[in-house]
Amino acid sequence: MKLSTKGRYGLRAMIDLAIYSETEPVSIQSIADRQNISERYLEQLMAKLKKAGLVTSTRGAGGGYRLAKETGSISVGDILRALEGDLRAVTCDAQEGEGGCEKADLCVSRYVWQRINASITNAVDTMYLEQLVEKNKEIEKGKE
C-alpha cells in the first residue's frame, strides 16, 4: 500500500515545472538536478506525463518541457494516474473466476475496496497543481 517513486518523483517534477517553466521550457537535466532524481529515470517519467497530455516538449538545444495546461486544470489525480496507472488500491478478487462474486463474503470485501478507492480518488481529484504552487509560495514566504 505505497505509492511508488514514479508517483512521488513525478509529482515533484510537475510542481517543479509549474514553478520554472512559465517563461521557457525546462530540461530534464535541470529538473533532475533540483529534485535530485536520476536523469535517465526521470526521462521515462516525463514520457508518461507527455503521453497523458499533461506536458508538452520541444526537442533540440534549448528545448525541454512545459505544462500542457494551466495549473488549475491539472489535478494530482491526473498526474498520479498518468504515472502509476490505475490508482485503485484493490480490485475485486473474484471477477477473474467464472461466476464473478458468488461468495457473499467476497462481495462484502468488494464493498470495502470500493469505499477505500473512492476516498483515494476523491482526495487526489480535488487537489490541483495551482493550489500546490500557491502553497509553495506561502512556504517560501515563511522562510524569509
Added chain:
Amino acid sequence: MKLSTKGRYGLRAMIDLAIYSETEPVSIQSIADRQNISERYLEQLMAKLKKAGLVTSTRGAGGGYRLAKETGSISVGDILRALEGDLRAVTCDAQEGEGGCEKADLCVSRYVWQRINASITNAVDTMYLEQLVEKNKEIEKGKE
C-alpha cells in the same frame, strides 16, 4: 499503490471468522477451504492478526480461531494495519536527509501525501466488521 494479498486475504478471513466463529473456534483449514487461500500462507496471516490482538486461538484438536472482540470494536483499519503494517501510502521523501524538508517543493508534496493518507485512514477507520457482517446478511437475503 495496491493492497497486497495479505490485506485482501486477511480481511476475508476476518469476515469469515465473524460469520462462523460465534459458537465454536474455526480452524485455518476450514477458512482456507471456504476462502480458497493457501493454508500455510493463511497461517502466517492469522499469526499477525493474533499478535495484533484481533483474534484468539486454541490449540489442539477441535481448536481454531475466534474473534478477540466484538465485531463492533474491530475496524477495517485495525485489520489492514495488522497485516500490511503502516497504511500510509507515502511518507515524506525528505526526513531521511539531514535537514528534513529544506526544499520547499518537497514540503508541498508532503502536504499532498498527508491528505491522501488522511483520506485512506478515515475510510478504513470508519468501517467496522459489524457493518460488513450486516451487509453480508443483506446480500445473502437478496439471493433467495
Added chain:
DNA sequence: AACAAATCCTAGTTAATTACTAGGAAATAC
C-alpha cells in the same frame, strides 16, 4: 557543415518485495 544540447525509444539489469512452500515442534481432545 559541424557540434552541442536536448528529447525520444527500447532493452537490459539489479534490488527489493511479495507470495508462497516446507519442515517440524508443541499443545490438546478423544
Added chain:
DNA sequence: GTATTTCCTAGTAATTAACTAGGATTTGTT
C-alpha cells in the same frame, strides 16, 4: 497414543520496482 490443530522459523520462486545503458533523432548556434 494418535489425530488434529496451532505455532515457529527458514527457504524459495515469481513479480515488480527502480534504475542503467546505448544510441537515434531533432534543433539551435557558430
